Amino acid sequence: xxxxxxxxxxxxxxxxxxxxxxxxxxxxxxxxxxxxxxxxxxxxxxxxxxxxxxxxxxxxxxxxxxxxxxxxxxxxxxxxxxxxxxxxxxxxxxxxxxxxxxxxxxxxxxxxxxxxxxxxxxxxxxxxxxxxxxxxxxxxxxxxxxxxxxxxxxxxxxxxxxxxxxxxxxxxxxxxxxxxxxxxxxxxxxxxxxxxxxxxxxxxxxxxxxxxxxxxxxxxxxxxxxxxxxxxxxxxxxxxxxxxxxxxxxxxxxxxxxxxxxxxxxxxxxxxxxxxxxxxx
Amino acid sequence: xxxxxxxxxxxxxxxxxxxxxxxxxxxxxxxxxxxxxxxxxxxxxxxxxxxxxxxxxxxxxxxxxxxxxxxxxxxxxxxxxxxxxxxxxxxxxxxxxxxxxxxxxxxxxxxxxxxxxxxxxxxxxxxxxxxxxxxxxxxxxxxxxxxxxxxxxxxxxxxxxxxxxxxxxxxxxxxxxxxxxxxxxxxxxxxxxxxxxxxxxxxxxxxxxxxxxxxxxxxxxxxxxxxxxxxxxxxxxxxxxxxxxxxxxxxxxxxxxxxxxxxxxxxxxxxxxxxxxxxxx
Numbered sequence: 001x002x003x004x005x006x007x008x009x010x011x012x013x014x015x016x017x018x019x020x021x022x023x024x025x026x027x028x029x030x031x032x033x034x035x036x037x038x039x040x041x042x043x044x045x046x047x048x049x050x051x052x053x054x055x056x057x058x059x060x061x062x063x064x065x066x067x068x069x070x071x072x073x074x075x076x077x078x079x080x081x082x083x084x085x086x087x088x089x090x091x092x093x094x095x096x097x098x099x100x101x102x103x104x105x106x107x108x109x110x111x112x113x114x115x116x117x118x119x120x121x122x123x124x125x126x127x128x129x130x131x132x133x134x135x136x137x138x139x140x141x142x143x144x145x146x147x148x149x150x151x152x153x154x155x156x157x158x159x160x161x162x163x164x165x166x167x168x169x170x171x172x173x174x175x176x177x178x179x180x181x182x183x184x185x186x187x188x189x190x191x192x193x194x195x196x197x198x199x200x201x202x203x204x205x206x207x208x209x210x211x212x213x214x215x216x217x218x219x220x221x222x223x224x225x226x227x228x229x230x231x232x233x234x235x236x237x238x239x240x241x242x243x244x245x246x247x248x249x250x251x252x253x254x255x256x257x258x259x260x261x262x263x264x265x266x267x268x269x270x271x272x273x274x275x276x277x278x279x280x281x
Numbered sequence: 282x283x284x285x286x287x288x289x290x291x292x293x294x295x296x297x298x299x300x301x302x303x304x305x306x307x308x309x310x311x312x313x314x315x316x317x318x319x320x321x322x323x324x325x326x327x328x329x330x331x332x333x334x335x336x337x338x339x340x341x342x343x344x345x346x347x348x349x350x351x352x353x354x355x356x357x358x359x360x361x362x363x364x365x366x367x368x369x370x371x372x373x374x375x376x377x378x379x380x381x382x383x384x385x386x387x388x389x390x391x392x393x394x395x396x397x398x399x400x401x402x403x404x405x406x407x408x409x410x411x412x413x414x415x416x417x418x419x420x421x422x423x424x425x426x427x428x429x430x431x432x433x434x435x436x437x438x439x440x441x442x443x444x445x446x447x448x449x450x451x452x453x454x455x456x457x458x459x460x461x462x463x464x465x466x467x468x469x470x471x472x473x474x475x476x477x478x479x480x481x482x483x484x485x486x487x488x489x490x491x492x493x494x495x496x497x498x499x500x501x502x503x504x505x506x507x508x509x510x511x512x513x514x515x516x517x518x519x520x521x522x523x524x525x526x527x528x529x530x531x532x533x534x535x536x537x538x539x540x541x542x543x544x545x546x547x548x549x550x551x552x553x554x555x556x557x558x559x560x561x562x
Contacts, residue, residue, distance in 0.1 A: 011321035011322065012300070012321050013299055013301055013320045013322050013325075014297070014300070014319070014321060014322060014510075015297065015298055016295070016296065016298070016512075017288070017297070017298060018294060019295070020294055039292075039293040039294045040293050040294040040295060041292070041294050041295060054295075057513075060481075060514065060515070060554075198509075201509070225514070226507055226513070226514025228479075228482070228513045228514045228515065231297075231509070232338075232507070232509045233506070233507025233508045233509045233511070233513075233514045233515075259556055260554040260555055260556055261554065262554070262555055262558075264552035265552050265553075265554055267548075267549070267552060268548070268549030268550070268551075270549075271545035271546050271548060272545065272546075273341075273540075273543065273546055274540060274541055274543055275540055277543075
């Protein structure tokens with residue numbers, strides 16, 4: 001194979017690139033998926049030419065999403081993941097012996113299939129007997145659930161651009177109906193986590209998302225996390241709930257299995273910089 | 282002018298790029314300096330084709346270096362900056378009314394000159410009457426100082442690669458003599474801050490730097506900070522001292538003049554991920 005360079009363009013003036021061998025390329029009904037084997041960073045995934053993960057750094061993002069959320073829940077038993085077809089989020093969840101049920105609702109079977117083939121470590125949790133993989137519309141699956149989940153993790157592509165455009169119906173993961181269904185699907189004390197974007201690079205969209213979630217839910221906290229391989233150093237998710245105060249206080253982390261995350265990091269992630277504080281006013 | 286793309290390569294497999302108009306290009310005795318005017322991020326500086334700063338995001342790095350350090354010092358009056366010719370660090374320091382003396386020791390006059398011409402906001406502090414700009418060898422200047430500074434900020438290019446190679450004499454900013462002179466130049470209770478690198482991308486070099494500084498000084502704390510426009514999300518500096526416990530407890534920040542940093546961020550920056558904790562063992 002011949003090494004090739006793949007560009008990931010974020011603004012008119014800035015982007016990143018990755019160089020390696022294209023080992024899988026699928027054009028599904030939904031998106032373009034490329035897996036690149038690199039010399040320095042293992043396998044890297046691009047979806048629609050945006051860097052999604054690298055084998056050597058994905059843990060930072062996956063660990064924040066899962067363990068920050070679960071450290072706010074006393075005794076998490078059942079978790080729904082919407083998106084997350086690369087398996088990384090499910091694999092983190094499977095590290096908790098107390099979890100009884102993990103549902104992965106992923107739209108695109110191609111993401112799951114190529115990940116299982118080329119990213120065995122990320123997808124290990126998909127083979128866990130507690131895991132149900134449901135290929136199909138995650139928003140539709142969610143709509144059928146009532147009081148079923150302690151945690152819901154929306155591990156999708158960034159939603160802040162849609163919010164910015166005001167086209168709330170363009171992305172089914174940011175409609176009012178979707179958030180109503182989130183509320184209905186959660187157990188008492190349940191917490192939802194949603195990937196949002198970068199407050200540095202998507203200032204307007206992020207500001208709108210912050211206000212939206214703060215208006216819709218009694219409790220909402222954005223959190224920042226480093227994301228090697230994404231542009232910007234201050235990538236951001238949000239946790240929200242109507243009846244959970246979102247304090248990371250339950251120290252049931254599978255600590256010896258974590259590459260990055262710990263309870264100090266949980267508190268640090270919730271420390272908000274001035275620019276984000278101002279966006280939330 | 283015609284827009285051009287400039288690559289910033291970090292590993293065999295990964296890098297970033299910036300596109301814009303080349304508005305200044307100097308090849309000094311020491312390095313190659315390019316300033317690019319971009320559509321989305323203002324003026325961007327590359328030194329030896331590595332992205333150093335963008336006008337729209339530089340504050341994250343400069344604010345961490347300066348304000349984390351100063352929040353550990355009760356009453357900072359005099360500060361030495363080694364490197365930092367773009368002016369960003371000095372400009373942050375000039376925001377403290379209590380500071381009486383700021384010395385910038387920068388090797389390369391070309392960096393200062395082009396920054397003053399094209400980055401007026403960053404270089405504002407260079408015109409402050411409390412600032413002395415000394416073009417020349419910062420390590421040599423340092424060697425002449427005794428008990429002169431409450432804080433020393435080493436705002437140079439990354440030193441972790443030299444540490445990794447074991448070539449301690451290659452970079453005058455990591456020799457034993459340099460650190461001895463740091464100790465001698467600081468006032469009682471003084472704190473030094475040094476830019477280190479990324480623990481994700483320079484694992485071995487960072488591990489060596491951590492051990493080195495922890496061996497040389499009674500107190501040493503690495504801190505992580507997002508650095509938009511640098512690769513990796515977990516860029517890292519270190520603060521160290523023989524007689525200051527490095528707690529960010531003095532709330533004398535010029536808070537209304539800061540884009541990003543606050544006391545919550547100070548504590549969050551010192552929360553270390555597992556991978557860094559392991560490197561320090």
